[in-house]
Amino acid sequence: MxxxxxxxxxxxxxxxxxxxxxxxxxxxxxxxxxxxxxxxxxxxxxxxxxxxxxxxxxxxxxxxxxxxxxxxxxxxxxxxxxxxxxxxxxxxxxxxxxxxxxxxxxxxxxxxxxxxxxxxxxxxxxxxxxxxxxxxxxxxxxxxxxxxxxxxGFTTAVNVAVDALDRLLPTAASHHRVMVLEVMGRDAGHIALHAGIAGGADVILLPEIAYDMDKVAEKIRDVYENEKRSHALVVCSEAIKTSQGQTVMHANEEGKMNYGGVGHEIGGQIAKMTGADTRVTVLGHLQRGGTxxxxxxxxxxxxxxxxxxxxxxxxxxxxxxxxHREVVDVPLDEVVKRYKKIDVTGTLVHTARGLGICLGD
CATH class of the missing domain: 3.40.50.450 (Rossmann fold)
Known part of the structure; x- marks a missing residue:
């Protein structure tokens, strides 16, 4: 050769x-x-x-x-x-x-x-x-x-989000708070879904599933009243819309719009609707770095x-x-025609629902 x-x-x-x-x-x-x-x-x-x-x-x-x-x-x-x-x-x-x-x-x-x-x-x-x-x-x-x-890069990013949830839980429990964690993922909710399940979230909000804040508030109240737990964890993807149907985006120095900040909207709504002491953490670029x-x-x-x-x-x-646990090759023309979002009928969504996690619908 x-x-x-x-x-x-x-x-x-x-x-x-x-x-x-x-x-x-x-x-x-x-x-x-x-x-x-x-x-x-x-x-x-x-x-x-x-x-x-x-x-x-x-x-x-x-x-x-x-x-x-x-x-x-x-x-x-x-x-x-x-x-x-x-x-x-x-x-x-x-x-x-x-x-x-x-x-x-x-x-x-x-x-x-x-x-x-x-x-x-x-x-x-x-x-x-x-x-x-x-x-x-x-x-x-x-x-x-x-x-x-x-x-x-996906697994490392999920691990960072799970580690964040592991660190937020003790302070949530200590101060009887709802902790909202906003994660990246652009238009797909893969990080939020994987991390939310692995990190024991009570609520996971994904861009692929329209949510109702009344359902989210009901879940938080259920955690406090029926599970007798004075704290809760909420994970939301950066691309979900606000209760007014808008995405939260900010322009960078080139004028390009980037996601970020919807977690504060969710946290504010939870506090207003449930009376729970609520804090918000936006992971942002922390998910990109590290070993x-x-x-x-x-x-x-x-x-x-x-x-x-x-x-x-x-x-x-x-x-x-x-x-299927192997490396294969696929036509590039087919790859660029598609976009992989969460399968709302798939195993992980079914698993989340089976665990009693609220997806907002």
Missing amino acids: AKKRIGILTSGGDCAGLNAAIRAVTRRAIDGFGWEVVGIRNGTLGLISEPIEAEILDKQTFSGVLLRQGGTFLGSSTKGDPFAFKMPDGSVKDRSMEFVEGFRSLNLDGLIGIGGDGSMKILNRLCELGDIPFIGIPKTIDNDVALTEFTI PAMRDRLIASAFGVRAVDLMAQGKTNCMVAWQ
Whole structure:
């Protein structure tokens, strides 16, 4: 087999486990096939920068520390879509061909991109434009990428949320309070549902299930009156709507709207309707950082090895995925057409209801 030279980049929001995936790609490419691996810095920005931001990766790059380290040592970016790149003067420019030219200037034979659903869509378009052999590796704390049961970063984010609930419970019990925990997840409630069940929540509010504050208040009163418990835990996803039917969003410095803050609305409503002393915690970006959980390291390693193997087989324009405890490959065109929300008829929703958890409906 001819020696190949492949590129790898991380795109979109950071999460735990990215370095494990980059490590796996590099080790498999070098040890398995004798290939050269080029790390591209700061996602797609690295290929449209002048000069191009890239470096050769080898086994010496990866000490034992990187496997355990959160984030991505290559850097990433949630800004600068090459198809609609915002210039310093405020204008928008299509720089997609610069991405293609940057790829070609590095004499690469293929590209492996680690990203969420938004990144997958952009990278898929870019690689189709430049006829670039591409393989995607799914990562996002939201776990909303289609056709894979788990994405890199999700388990660590859930563990952070469960740890927060474990820490909130003693103070809730000590002061007879209702604790509301707002978690990330964008438009999908996977973090809220997983963490709420594992953390013993009394109420879980998800964007996939419309809620009624009267039902939530009734549950809190039931906990206090019938369960004879003077405290309660509520988990809500950042994307749920307020009682007025609005999402709580804030503009960042670029004018992009981001979720955050609906937990305070929920907490205020609970206090008003039940009289309970209520406190709110918004986890925010704490869920993205920290040491990767075992499963994130495991699937990141399995994804990286499989991605290189697929490249060696000449099978590209696909994404690796975790299904039925195995790594498989799925067509990228099918992934970018879909979005994975909570299955409201699925096992976990049934489990929550079976445990007496109020989902607000």
